[in-house]
Amino acid sequence: MKKIFFLGECMLELRAIDESTLNQSFAGDVYNSAVYLKRCFNSINSAIVTALGTDAISQKMRHCFVQEQLGTQLVFAHSDKVPGVYYIETDDQGERSFTYWRNDSAARKVIDFYNPTVIDELASGDMLFFSGISLAVIEPDTRAIFWQSIHTLKAAGVKVVFDPNYRARLWQSVEETKQQYALAFQCADITLPGVEDLHALYGVDSVEDVLAHLSDYDINEVVIKNGPESVLTMVDGQLQRHTITPVDNVVDTTSAGDAFNGVYLGARLSGLPVCEAVSKAAKAAAVVIQQPGAITAKAVFNQAMADS
Ligand code: ADP
Numbered sequence: 556m557k558k559i560f561f562l563g564e565c566m567l568e569l570r571a572i573d574e575s576t577l578n579q580s581f582a583g584d585v586y587n588s589a590v591y592l593k594r595c596f597n598s599i600n601s602a603i604v605t606a607l608g609t610d611a612i613s614q615k616m617r618h619c620f621v622q623e624q625l626g627t628q629l630v631f632a633h634s635d636k637v638p639g640v641y642y643i644e645t646d647d648q649g650e651r652s653f654t655y656w657r658n659d660s661a662a663r664k665v666i667d668f669y670n671p672t673v674i675d676e677l678a679s680g681d682m683l684f685f686s687g688i689s690l691a692v693i694e695p696d697t698r699a700i701f702w703q704s705i706h707t708l709k710a711a712g713v714k715v716v717f718d719p720n721y722r723a724r725l726w727q728s729v730e731e732t733k734q735q736y737a738l739a740f741q742c743a744d745i746t747l748p749g750v751e752d753l754h755a756l757y758g759v760d761s762v763e764d765v766l767a768h769l770s771d772y773d774i775n776e777v778v779i780k781n782g783p784e785s786v787l788t789m790v791d792g793q794l795q796r797h798t799i800t801p802v803d804n805v806v807d808t809t810s811a812g813d814a815f816n817g818v819y820l821g822a823r824l825s826g827l828p829v830c831e832a833v834s835k836a837a838k839a840a841a842v843v844i845q846q847p848g849a850i851t852a853k854a855v856f857n858q859a860m861a862d863s
Contacts, residue, residue, distance in 0.1 A: 557824040558600040559682040561585040563689035564662035566639040581619050582849035587810040588817035590623045596821035602626025606661040608637040631668040636661035666697035678711040686718045691725035717743040721752040745776040762787035790829050797833045802841050810849040815840040838863045
């Protein structure tokens, strides 16, 4: 059975329904990807690597992981931290605003749980995925251990996958981000950047610019996303441009990139060629953006995928 680990943070999502009602769910970029991968490729072991607390919300979150059939062997319980939270409000114009409480979340401590047994388990995987958000979230004084582990895992044959997913507010400075991203690009076997994310950091404006920027690194599989525009891939030295069918009725673009990533990686782990992997990933992303929230209800998602 193929196995992929997703390292990062899952948060409690609170969404205002009306003046006095909040809807609660769970979301976070790596978690979203893990869920959509598992829904499309049930035979792949899709596992989360994170830290929760021992509180009631953490227990509900863990239960949610299990319900989504995700591996939880590396979901740790911190004795005195709790999960991060974010609140989404949509104004009369449909503009969403986000408020976060994540500075002291349990997930920031995930690397403290690393030990030789944990590294052995990670080394049993085919891929390890982390994002720019994962990198920003882990405490800076644990980064050295994190990078050391990445090199150990690469030596053990695990493919390292990186999505830059840049969130400026999570970083101290652009210089700090660029320094960490350079380390990530140096060790990535697969990267799935979005043009918008890298524009803010490197001033790139197109998929071609992103590809040129990444040519400084030795990354075997580059998949560049650009919203409803094309996807550009460079895999084993072969360049391919993939057309995307724009969705007319976009409801909420949250987690479009996450759904794309999860399904793309699931397809590749299943042995599908790049063009089929992109096509399936783009279908999943198109389904997700026609529904509110990061995680589309399972029955709705599965039906839409079957219909598409
Ligand atoms: P990221 O969130 O990583 O920046 P993008 O915004 O580029 O990712 O979107 C990821 C994928 O979602 C795209 O490659 C595309 O397949 C799909 N997508 C995004 N916006 C649209 C849209 N308006 N119509 C159809 N597909 C879309």
